[in-house]
Amino acid sequence: MSVIRSVVAGCGSFLPEKVLTNADLAKMVDTSDEWIVERTGIHRRHIAADDEKTSDLALAASRKALEDAGMNADDLDMIILATTTPDNTFPATATAVQAGLGMHHGAAFDVQAVCSGFVYAVAVANNFIAMGQARAILVIGAETFSRLLDWDDRGTCVLFGDGAGAIVLKAEEQSGTNEDRGVLTAHLHSDGRYKEKLYVDGGPGSTSTVGHVRMEGREVFRHAVVNIAEAIEEALAATGFTADDIDWFVPHQANKRILDATAKRIGLAPEKVVITVGEQGNTSAASVPLALDAAVKDGRIKRGDLVLLEAMGGGFTWGSALVRW
Structure with missing residues (x-):
């Protein structure tokens, strides 16, 4: 169908x-x-x-x-x-x-x-x-x-x-199979109980100011590795793929230690991980598409490749998407 x-x-x-x-x-x-x-x-x-x-x-x-x-x-x-x-x-x-x-x-x-x-x-x-x-x-x-x-x-x-x-x-x-090009599956999550772990201490509805970023780094790291891995496993389960099937992993570029720990947890080879955080830092919502474009333009990601996207941010929010390029 x-x-x-x-x-x-x-x-x-x-x-x-x-x-x-x-x-x-x-x-x-x-x-x-x-x-x-x-x-x-x-x-x-x-x-x-x-x-x-x-x-x-x-x-x-x-x-x-x-x-x-x-x-x-x-x-x-x-x-x-x-x-x-x-x-x-x-x-x-x-x-x-x-x-x-x-x-x-x-x-x-x-x-x-x-x-x-x-x-x-x-x-x-x-x-x-x-x-x-x-x-x-x-x-x-x-x-x-x-x-x-x-x-x-x-x-x-x-x-x-x-x-x-x-x-x-x-x-x-x-055709409706896993060999299709395009977005094959996407999974979104949030849990507002953890707002104080990563937030901005201002806003028009609370302080009438913009505010600054506040973060409990160790807690964010701990939750990030667990939540991201679960979202990835969810995407794999929904499609029947395994980590070995992934051609490229394009994660949110938060911190290289988080990227390394996540890849290890789900069994992804380090050479399949697209990393731009060293040259760009954490660009929040821009980091995944920036990394995607870098890997496409330098020839790593090619048509037909299976590309796994993931991210986690304040809220907490997190999610994954599996895309056939």
């Missing part, structure tokens, strides 16, 4: 020009390159310029994704943008991207699931396509996360960076 799948037609990414190295941070806060690398695997991160908004980063990545897909804004039915750092409290930053692309039809909205945002957005877009309510959707993860940082807190300011990545999902009729 044939089904409609959400096939990745193109991808693109964008990183701000400014680079902040560990040596730069050591001049700002009590830290060192050795301390940061040992605990996180991060060497540098990109930081948005004062006049660069989240929508600017998102728009640049979106144009590259559309070009890669051989499409333009007129071909889109919808834009879904995952972000924790919108340009404004409202309207949705996705509408700024919509206007920037010259798209005057369809719908555009934001998804907020922090670092899990892109995986959430992929799942939402996939459902719209599966239901026949859209044929082509631009899915974006974009952040100017540096705007949320307390630059005196060495436990958080060393972790994060800015950037944007995007993919175009397009409806295609497929």
